[in-house]
Amino acid sequence: MDNNAQLLIKKEDQTSKDYSSNGWMYLDEKGQGGSAIYLMKYPWGGDSTITATISGCKFKNNSIKGDNEERGGAAIFAEIYDGSSVKVIGPSSEFTQCFVQSGNGGSIYAKLDKTGLFQIDGDVLFKQCDAIKDISNKGGRGGSIYLCLTSDSTYNFYIVDQSRFDSNKADLWGRDVFIYCQSIFSLNALQHFLFDIFPPSYNQDNALYGTEQESITGNIEDLLVDY
Known part of the structure; x- marks a missing residue:
């Protein structure tokens, strides 16, 4: 079995789809009952890597309920390990009214x-994506995007200059993006x-937030939470 999977998705009127799966990927194009695109490294996946490029796609009215770890991602759920990459490419890529209940990452x-x-x-x-908390305050972070960076992560992510965020919501923190990482300052x-993120047209209120896994000083009192 090939341990290097590729996933190429474009609009049907532009090119045929090329999906590869080797224990890495589950794909549900309609997104009913779960993420529309679900990329996860299963225990039997070995050292497999994936290169996923998603372009010219529109995700609309996708909804999901967060799992017991409060993980969401109504359009895309991805675990991106060493040597792997997931890219969402414009133009004409849209996430509209995607939301998670009791989870993070609309x-x-x-x-x-x-x-x-x-x-x-x-x-x-x-646009109009939402992370909704439950009555015990589970979830509610990252209305559009939630990034979980492990302690071994090299912080290898980029959201470039033509990205647009419009009327998203998060019941708690990070209306547009929330990041969970080892050190916010690093x-x-x-x-x-x-x-x-500085023009008057961009509402900075509760837009970009993060929480640290551990403080720089090692003192729990210095831990930055919902910062």
């Missing part, structure tokens, strides 16, 4: 380990958020 939930790469590139729109977010 449209996209991605976990990055080691050199795993996640990238939003070109004209990609996130992350140096402005090296990864390459779209303009």
Whole structure:
């Protein structure tokens, strides 16, 4: 079995789809009852890697309920391990009214380990996506995107300058993007958020948030939570 899977998705009127699966991927194009695209490294996947490129696709009215780890991603759920990459490419890629109940990441939930790469590139729109908490405050972070960076992650993600966020919501924190990482200051977010977050047209209120796995000093009192 080939341990290197590729997933290429474009609009049907542009090119045929090329899906490969070797214990890495589950794909449900309609997104009913779960993520529309689900990329996960199963225990029997060995050292397999994946290169996924998703372009010119529109995800609309996708919904999902968060699992017991509060993971969402109504459009895309991806675990991106060493040597793997997932890219969403514009133009005409849209995530509209994608939401998660009792989970994090309304449209996209991605976990990055080691050199795993996640990238939003070109004209990609996130509109009216939502992360909804339950009565015990589970979920509700990352209305559009939730990124979980492991302690071994090289912080290999980029959201580039043509990305657009419009009228998204998060019941708790990170209306557009929420990041869970080892150190927020080591992350140096402005090296990864390459779209303009400072113009008057962009509402910065509760837009980009993160929580640390551990503080720089090692003192729990210094841990940055929902920062």
